[in-house]
Amino acid sequence: MSAENGTTPAATPAATPSELKAEMLRGAQSVATAPAPNKNRGITSDLSIDEALLLHAAGWEPVDLVCGVSIASVPYGVWTWGQGEISTASTAHNAAVQGASNRILEECRKVHGHGVVGVRIEVEVRNHHIDVELVGTAVRPVGDASPPALPFVSDLSARDFTLLKGAGWMPAGLAFGASFVYAPRRSAGAAMQQKTQNIELTNFTQAMYAARESAMERMQQSAINVGGHGVVGVKVTEGPMSFARHAVGFTAWGTTVKLVADVHKNITPQVILPLDDAVVTFAAQNLRGS
Amino acid sequence: MADPAEDLPEAAVRRFSSGAFSSGLTVPDFAACLQLGLQPVGLVQGFCVMQWGWYGSGSSYMRGANPYSMGGQTAGAYSESYRCPHGYVSAEHRMWGQNLEQPWVEQAWSSGYHSAYARMLEEATALGAHGVIGVVDRVTQVSDSQTSEFHFLGTAVTVDDGPPPAGGTPWTTYLAGQRLTKSIEAGFMPIAVVASMASVRVWAYCITEYLMEGGRGWGNPNQVQEVEQVTKAHMAVRQLARKHVRQQLVGDALHGVEIDVVKRELAQGDEVIDCTIRGNRVRRFKDFDNVPAPRPTVRLS
Amino acid sequence: MTQPADLPKDATHRLEELEHGLFTSDLSVNEFLLVKEAGFHPLGFVMGSSIYHIGLQTRKWGESQELTKLTEAMYTARELAMTRMEEEAEELGADGVVGVRLDVNYYEWGSDSAEFIAFGTAVKAEDGTSYKNALGKPFTSDLSGQDFWTLLQTGHVPQGLVMGTCVYHIAHRKLTQALGSVGQNVELPNFTQALYEARELAMTRMQDEASQLNASGIVGVRLEEKSHQWGSHTIEFLSLGTAVTKTTGEVTLPTPLTIISLDN
Numbered sequence: 001m002s003a004e005n006g007t008t009p010a011a012t013p014a015a016t017p018s019e020l021k022a023e024m025l026r027g028a029q030s031v032a033t034a035p036a037p038n039k040n041r042g043i044t045s046d047l048s049i050d051e052a053l054l055l056h057a058a059g060w061e062p063v064d065l066v067c068g069v070s071i072a073s074v075p076y077g078v079w080t081w082g083q084g085e086i087s088t089a090s091t092a093h094n095a096a097v098q099g100a101s102n103r104i105l106e107e108c109r110k111v112h113g114h115g116v117v118g119v120r121i122e123v124e125v126r127n128h129h130i131d132v133e134l135v136g137t138a139v140r141p142v143g144d145a146s147p148p149a150l151p152f153v154s155d156l157s158a159r160d161f162t163l164l165k166g167a168g169w170m171p172a173g174l175a176f177g178a179s180f181v182y183a184p185r186r187s188a189g190a191a192m193q194q195k196t197q198n199i200e201l202t203n204f205t206q207a208m209y210a211a212r213e214s215a216m217e218r219m220q221q222s223a224i225n226v227g228g229h230g231v232v233g234v235k236v237t238e239g240p241m242s243f244a245r246h247a248v249g250f251t252a253w254g255t256t257v258k259l260v261a262d263v264h265k266n267i268t269p270q271v272i273l274p275l276d277d278a279v280v281t282f283a284a285q286n287l288r289g290s
Numbered sequence: 291m292a293d294p295a296e297d298l299p300e301a302a303v304r305r306f307s308s309g310a311f312s313s314g315l316t317v318p319d320f321a322a323c324l325q326l327g328l329q330p331v332g333l334v335q336g337f338c339v340m341q342w343g344w345y346g347s348g349s350s351y352m353r354g355a356n357p358y359s360m361g362g363q364t365a366g367a368y369s370e371s372y373r374c375p376h377g378y379v380s381a382e383h384r385m386w387g388q389n390l391e392q393p394w395v396e397q398a399w400s401s402g403y404h405s406a407y408a409r410m411l412e413e414a415t416a417l418g419a420h421g422v423i424g425v426v427d428r429v430t431q432v433s434d435s436q437t438s439e440f441h442f443l444g445t446a447v448t449v450d451d452g453p454p455p456a457g458g459t460p461w462t463t464y465l466a467g468q469r470l471t472k473s474i475e476a477g478f479m480p481i482a483v484v485a486s487m488a489s490v491r492v493w494a495y496c497i498t499e500y501l502m503e504g505g506r507g508w509g510n511p512n513q514v515q516e517v518e519q520v521t522k523a524h525m526a527v528r529q530l531a532r533k534h535v536r537q538q539l540v541g542d543a544l545h546g547v548e549i550d551v552v553k554r555e556l557a558q559g560d561e562v563i564d565c566t567i568r569g570n571r572v573r574r575f576k577d578f579d580n581v582p583a584p585r586p587t588v589r590l591s
Numbered sequence: 592m593t594q595p596a597d598l599p600k601d602a603t604h605r606l607e608e609l610e611h612g613l614f615t616s617d618l619s620v621n622e623f624l625l626v627k628e629a630g631f632h633p634l635g636f637v638m639g640s641s642i643y644h645i646g647l648q649t650r651k652w653g654e655s656q657e658l659t660k661l662t663e664a665m666y667t668a669r670e671l672a673m674t675r676m677e678e679e680a681e682e683l684g685a686d687g688v689v690g691v692r693l694d695v696n697y698y699e700w701g702s703d704s705a706e707f708i709a710f711g712t713a714v715k716a717e718d719g720t721s722y723k724n725a726l727g728k729p730f731t732s733d734l735s736g737q738d739f740w741t742l743l744q745t746g747h748v749p750q751g752l753v754m755g756t757c758v759y760h761i762a763h764r765k766l767t768q769a770l771g772s773v774g775q776n777v778e779l780p781n782f783t784q785a786l787y788e789a790r791e792l793a794m795t796r797m798q799d800e801a802s803q804l805n806a807s808g809i810v811g812v813r814l815e816e817k818s819h820q821w822g823s824h825t826i827e828f829l830s831l832g833t834a835v836t837k838t839t840g841e842v843t844l845p846t847p848l849t850i851i852s853l854d855n
Contacts, residue, residue, distance in 0.1 A: 200671060
């Protein structure tokens, strides 16, 4: 497959202004008459035009918009203050992400996509349930309708996908891990004693550190499970639950990647010096107020 | 069909007859537009306020009732029922639940959207435009009164030496400027901005209610499980929205899709989920020419 | 290699996985490619944290002064977090850590205490040269992947993230003074002096750290000012930068191409 070998289709030089006008004219003429009936399914893609063109330059094309949603219930009483890790919450989070990933993969398979790029991930942790939504565009090498055994899901933009592919890497899946923990308690006596001192709170440090590492570790494990060589673009989020401020959740997300070429290919960038100043641009949206 | 100019507000007619053009394009977009041989002829807009819903649609007294069970219209495409497995009969225990598509809501939305869009096209036609670029569309809910405003804004253009479009209807696109140039260079001609909406109502049954509200007992297992009814409703609403959009495409492609999901939670596990999909409908007018492979760069600013 | 005594169990388990070949990094794809281009490979995402209780310090309402106890607290807490992060990097056999970020978190249940976290990606030179700094430790730097690549092209290497901090209390003005200047354009000498002195203290301390590393200079200096939870008359000045030294290599940065971008 030429796309897999890293060669890109031959490129044409950029158009001159008169060529652009000719193109526009051709386009306008093509819609001046009613079109022949078209039996195609019609692709939908949420890639911007820049991304779609980059993808094409790498020899791949968008196939369809795909989604996956899952809502996992959290049993009663899980958030009441306790000790250590809130394992039920971690299980629920994991279940919701897995469920959503499975559904988006199913939709990808149905349209014979080789993988999903640009996945937008939305997670909402509520008192009684955890909701996960994934939306992305299924893609495949141009004209190749045979699906691979395990399509990939990745939150890489089409642009990053193209860059990585050019360097010899492919996404293998979405890496994620989560852990939820109760904030440890301090006795009143200890609190009074520590009032004037500069001192590390070792209990707290241990608890938060452990939870953060645990989330990262689960993320690494999910990468190993799909046979990945590494995880890029790791994003770690953390914060207390809005409905239970003594419970803190840590999540780690990233894209699992695999080296598919023999060696990493270097990219040799060109250094540029832009001459624009930052200007405030006028946009049509501003005309509407609101 | 009535003379298009009769339908427009009087102010619009005065604005158009003044001769000078206004446009919503930024300076770089304006430059790119002229490069393509497009002449802006004026800023055009369309507007519509729609109300829908029918009396009692939110009330729990009319639970499960809908225009189909009450009226005799044709049924919506999607519905799924759920039965309580407990065998316990009580006014508090919901033995029956349903995921139901709400075509009356979808039709009202579609009607409002297309009316506003058509009015924008009318203004464009009055100016003799071939197309409208840089379209900006907005739907706003007006508080809880089930009223929505649809507003369209765009820059009408003519193509230098170009023919009028088929059927006298200008082509439209969300793109403008460099992005439109790239799209044309790649061989995609804009046809129209396309949007559609799907709405699904979840009438929760006992299991769903307990899972979503954290209730105990009644067979609610104290373990994590997927809330099947609500999950299916979410998947269905997105699939339906895509299906409706595809019907409008007639085989053409939809680029730059935006998908918006709004969820309104009513009491006791019930929800209404609305999903809107919009994008640019485009058609290939020449074989794909690759743009030159981009050069990776590092900025020094 | 002995286990670093300071890290929690979960950390060592995670690091072991990384030593078996899996790498993790919080570099974006652009940064990842540039780091590879510079001849380094990411080893793993490393972090260190410390929850620190910051003791009370009395201060005179009418005097501008440095609150040394608070300065010490902020400094020690960050050092603890950074040291743990460096330990994780050493455990992985790294030459350095890039993209270091220092964050402070406050939780409602911990009044007067804050969590200090340091994150970064540990990297190692692919050709086996050691890039450890004058203290024999992996270098740390808050440079992004792009800046790291550009720095190496200029013939410099990072030595370490250096910081200087100063917590300063600004005297409240006496009522008579305040009334005297109502409606006038006037410099407020109290404030001017206080803020000047505080900033200088922070920057001097940062430069001292750089000298300890035998650095020839500091790049990317950032001066941050925060009141944290102390009210508006107590400000922490934090000065951060990356200390660098010149290597014997020549400058390989090519002449840049000047452009005017037409994209918004």
